[in-house]
Amino acid sequence: xxxxxxxxxxxxxxxxxxxxxxxxxxxxxxxHLRKGDQRAPDYxxxxxxxxxPAFVTDDGAVLTQSLAIIEYLDEVAPQPSLLPADAVLKAKxxxxxxxxxxxxxxxxxxxxxxxxRDLGLAEEQVQAWAATTxxxxxxxxxxxxxxxxxxxxxxxxxxLADICIVPQLGNARRFGVDIRWPRLAALEAACLELPAFQNxxxxxxxxxx
Amino acid sequence: xxxxxxxxxxxxxxxxxxxxxxxxxxxxxxxHLRKGDQRAPDYxxxxxxxxxPAFVTDDGAVLTQSLAIIEYLDEVAPQPSLLPADAVLKAKxxxxxxxxxxxxxxxxxxxxxxxxRDLGLAEEQVQAWAATTxxxxxxxxxxxxxxxxxxxxxxxxxxLADICIVPQLGNARRFGVDIRWPRLAALEAACLELPAFQNxxxxxxxxxx
Numbered sequence: 001x002x003x004x005x006x007x008x009x010x011x012x013x014x015x016x017x018x019x020x021x022x023x024x025x026x027x028x029x030x031x032h033l034r035k036g037d038q039r040a041p042d043y044x045x046x047x048x049x050x051x052x053p054a055f056v057t058d059d060g061a062v063l064t065q066s067l068a069i070i071e072y073l074d075e076v077a078p079q080p081s082l083l084p085a086d087a088v089l090k091a092k093x094x095x096x097x098x099x100x101x102x103x104x105x106x107x108x109x110x111x112x113x114x115x116x117r118d119l120g121l122a123e124e125q126v127q128a129w130a131a132t133t134x135x136x137x138x139x140x141x142x143x144x145x146x147x148x149x150x151x152x153x154x155x156x157x158x159x160l161a162d163i164c165i166v167p168q169l170g171n172a173r174r175f176g177v178d179i180r181w182p183r184l185a186a187l188e189a190a191c192l193e194l195p196a197f198q199n200x201x202x203x204x205x206x207x208x209x
Numbered sequence: 210x211x212x213x214x215x216x217x218x219x220x221x222x223x224x225x226x227x228x229x230x231x232x233x234x235x236x237x238x239x240x241h242l243r244k245g246d247q248r249a250p251d252y253x254x255x256x257x258x259x260x261x262p263a264f265v266t267d268d269g270a271v272l273t274q275s276l277a278i279i280e281y282l283d284e285v286a287p288q289p290s291l292l293p294a295d296a297v298l299k300a301k302x303x304x305x306x307x308x309x310x311x312x313x314x315x316x317x318x319x320x321x322x323x324x325x326r327d328l329g330l331a332e333e334q335v336q337a338w339a340a341t342t343x344x345x346x347x348x349x350x351x352x353x354x355x356x357x358x359x360x361x362x363x364x365x366x367x368x369l370a371d372i373c374i375v376p377q378l379g380n381a382r383r384f385g386v387d388i389r390w391p392r393l394a395a396l397e398a399a400c401l402e403l404p405a406f407q408n409x410x411x412x413x414x415x416x417x418x
Binding site: 048049050051057059061063064065067068069071072075076087088090091092094095098099101102103105106107112115119121125129137139140143144 | 285300338
């Protein structure tokens, strides 16, 4: 298995956590986002979106989109499960993951922020765009978790929701966002006691700068 | 079951298609996006994100995020399945759905475009932002489907991928995007032969203007 990613890419980070929780190892192929490696022809042949990550299975199938990759891993290596068995709870876990993966990350990723700069916005406006997007999204996540028991996002084991929240909190700090959600900080702390989360942080990756 | 949506919301449209394919009926509760109904306190109590759709099950559970809602419907009403049984193919279907639901729609939805206007961008820049986002995303979808048989996105039955692509094509036209992808136009035509897709189009909804 090969994970095409980048140490700081939060979407790659999610897949690294999932691999760790499953006890799986993938070769890491690094593509430097700021240098534009993800738009090189050989990478576009793998993922026409030019986004990270891409995941190559042992059979050579190429999968894209971090949530789809993680659900694939959950299907081929079912233990420990990354989703609750109950259909309603499963939908709630996926919804929280999608708040991060649909409504936060793609609206403040490198590509979108560069587009804002190209349109002539000042750097402080670009940074405020990112911070506001993150804050509004995490506010919603916090409310969606209000009636769920800890220590993780949904009870006593990490799920797809934690896998998305923890990298997003790391990204939030890079944009100077105050982590004003005690419930999210607490689930992050619970996650970071686990080797799968510890080993997936950007600073632990071979391509970390 | 209650579907809180809006006739033009592509995310609500996706859920309408899924309900139709499953032969399920939900009461439609309309929230006028341009008038800001989705930010009214009673709706925020239902969905703290202030986004459409929200879905209330017969047991009163409130679900958010269209892909999570659709996968819930696929689990509680398994026939006809909206995902292939094969794990790799299932991941590919989900990835195409996520290109639309993560990387196109949230980057050019009403809220983001208004934020661009509030930052002082000219209307033509705002429209170009939307069109470019749609074009880049559908270019990727088209390439991801290149080796998949028709007439639908993934073979001879509609899946979650078609459910996301068809509303996105409708949205593309609203932004004046030329539908330059014959494969996508063909799958849309195949879908629109089915009552579930016919009945879900914005013009057929009770709140259509």
